Amino acid sequence: MSASKASRLYILDTNVLLHDPKCLFEFKEQDVAIPMTVLEELDDIKDRKQTVAQEARHAIRIIDSILSTATSSEQITKGVRILLPGVDREIRLGRLSIFPDHELTARAGFLPDERNKDNKIINCALHLQATFPHRQVVLVTKDINMRLKALGAGLKRVEDYRTDQLVSDLDLLPEGYQYLDTPFWEGVDKVNSYQDGGQTFHKVDVSLLPNTYPNEYIYDSSKDFAARTVAVKDQEVTLLDLGYSHLMNQSCWGIQPINIQQAFAMQSMLDPDIDLSIFLGSAGSGKTLIALACALEMVIEEGRYNKIIVTRSTPPVAEDIGFLPGTEEEKMTPWLSSINDNLEAMHEQDERPQSSVKYALEKANIQFKSLNFIRGRSIQNAVVLIDEAQNLTPQQLKTIITRCGKGTKMVCLGNLAQIDSNYLTPLTSGLTYIVERFRDFEGAASVHFEGVFRSRLAEFAEENL
Secondary structure (H helix, E strand, C coil): CCCCCCCEEEEECHHHHHHCCCHHHCCCCCEEEEEHHHHHHHHHHHCCCCCCHHHHHHHHHHHHHHHCCCCCHHHHHHCEEEECCCCCCCCEEEEEEEECHHHCCCCCCCCCCCCCHHHHHHHHHHHHHHHCCCCEEEEECCCHHHHHHHHHHCCCEEECCCCCCCCCCHHHCCCCEEEECCCHHHHCCCCEEEEECCEEEEEEEHHHCCCCCCCCEEEECCCCCEEEEEEEECCEEEEEECCHHHHHCCCECCECCCCHHHHHHHHHHHCCCCCEEEEECCCCCCHHHHHHHHHHHHHHHCCCCCEEEEEECCCCHHHHHHHCCCCHHHHHHHHHHHHHHHHHHHCCCCCCHHHHHHHHHHHCCEEECCHHHHCCCCECCEEEEEECHHHCCHHHHHHHHCCECCCCEEEEEECCCCCCCCCCCCCCCHHHHHHHHCCCCCCEEEEECCCCCCCHHHHHHHHHC
16 A cells, blocks of 8 residues: 555444445545455355345445556555545545455464454554554444454554444434423413314424424323324424323224333324334333234224235344245244244134134235345335344345335334344444434334333343343
């Protein structure tokens, strides 16, 4: 690599490119280096049947498009100017180079066991730090343990990739509802109420709910008032009156809400004006049960949709699903046992529970689909349940949600405390991303579930472990 005017040199780990294939355009005027080991890892992943295989191929295509202007291998090693696609070519970023880290030989200060790919990437960063003492060399990785190893090995700067991080603290993530300590109507001096389509709406001054946003649920201490913000416009907030008692008395497929959060979630699923419902909450809070009960009600009883499609993140589906026997749905069964568990729970009081479960599966046309086969589809007239969504990247969730066709409702379920991915954190999870991104979208609602109702043992474990 030759001298550069850029003050920083970023070395990217594989997981950063998988997390955001477009990350190469996010480092502004600074230079980016990709070790050869990273390219080898991307090549190894791109042909596997993994949920990240498409991200690997996307990253490879972007790297190729940037380096395609190079006329020699020396130029690739020195660095090729990064140009934003579809933008005036005068707007230039830093340079991208490929570093041949396989040519590095063992030396003092390097990590041993160079067969370990993480060690190879760290050694590459250490070499570049020694080679360019006048520049700030930064290793960027989403692997916490790799960051600790790099710092312990003597690398001065190691960072997480945070460009796509929309919130700095999970406490800033909207819960989807707002509780008022005092009865709402006591503070209202002026209201414009009207009926439309059999529903009651209220227009009040925005000062009463200064921080509300579309589809946020509002309730107060009176246990009488409950509403949903429909619009915030011209210093006015339009509320859809839902009624606390009415919400708590909702029933879908024999299931009623236990608390107000479950009632909000149920309302969001049943409302045809909401295309995307997002449910967050701890294990045992009722997310899957409520979602499945509402889906069965809308498909079987109301006939609003033709089928229920269930999918989820399936680590390590990449390596294992191909070796499981049977059809795609049979291969997915081990990862979607939570659906069967909830179906059994809903029908445990029936005279013949197994027959009832079989009836629900067939009548509702419940289909279990792998994420690998969701890509490229256009799903029409269906309820799509995306379970364990916390393990998906923003790019993966975008791919799934954009499959939504005419007359389809998407439901994302997840628990940010149970992330299994090696390169995701609660702050960078795709679930966090869509909660924040869809905050002001009139067709989406998110609800954070409270409480654990699975058992007193589960509740104690959630609170104390």
